[in-house]
Amino acid sequence: MRRLNSRSGWQAWWYIQMPDIKEYLREVGKRIEKSLQRYLPAETEFPQKIHEAMRYSVFAGGKRLRPILVLECCRACGGAEQSAMPVACAFELVHTYSLIHDDLPAMDNDDFRRGLPTSHKKFGEANAILAGDALLACAFNLLAREATEPEIAQRVILELSAAAGSRGMVGGQVLDISEVPREGKEEYVKCLHEMKTASLIAAATRCGAIVADASAQDFSAVSQYGRYLGLAFQITDDILDVKSSTEAPGKSAGKDETLGRLTYPAVYGLEESRRSATELIGKAVSALEKFGPEAKHLRQIAEFVLTRES
């Protein structure tokens, strides 16, 4: 198995647990997919075309990292999976919308995503834009519809909308498609990654805590974990983009360089990028210090992010 870094100490210990966490993530992923099946309009519902396109991308086989983080942070803070499931699914819908739009000809112009033809390749550009729009609307509809406690729903909606909007993911995407500055590339790439990727991942961890009605200390701990994990996740994504062979299923490899995008390997080189990701994962795990075994899966997920191959 290809690894992003060499490990020692606690990392070696977690590495031994990898097969377990992969199996666990698959199991939780299946429960999330079952709920998504229920929450999304049926393919047979009029107008069938848009519902088919929405479902095509949602069920194309992603890792379900963001919804899993919602569920696991809720669990770590003493909440129940069932109460966090609608929130978890809303995060996956927003994430899938962002992938559909990210692949569009006006953005990254990608032909493949999650190992399948992208939405615009399968359904045409106009339908892909609309499928993304509809998934975004569907996410907030789900939060309002399934909410049991209005105050919690309001806090979750605030978090998700802020993370997905112009001060978060969309803002990061704007930086990503803008001309790269000549000076200050280090700050620029960090800011871009934090906005484009880490904001949604960190919001997922915070929303899990919100659903569990976590204490201020627990909320702050999972929030820090999410920020470090989110940045590390995008750095490992950059590294995988450089390292992956074009035969690997999923997004076309080497795309960032082709598009002239600013990435960690482009600014720091591969070795230093790996070192940064490892350091961030260490900080993410340290942020969970106050938790016991209830945060076991969150610690394992952090290590998974470092060693993932897709």
Ligand code: GRG
């Ligand atoms: C409104 C036009 C318009 C755009 C929306 C497109 C967009 C704004 C933002 C894009 C943000 C984006 C795609 C960030 C990339 C983050 C990333 C590393 C995605 C891959 O996540 P994984 O590996 O994917 O979790 P899977 O397939 O496993 O779910």
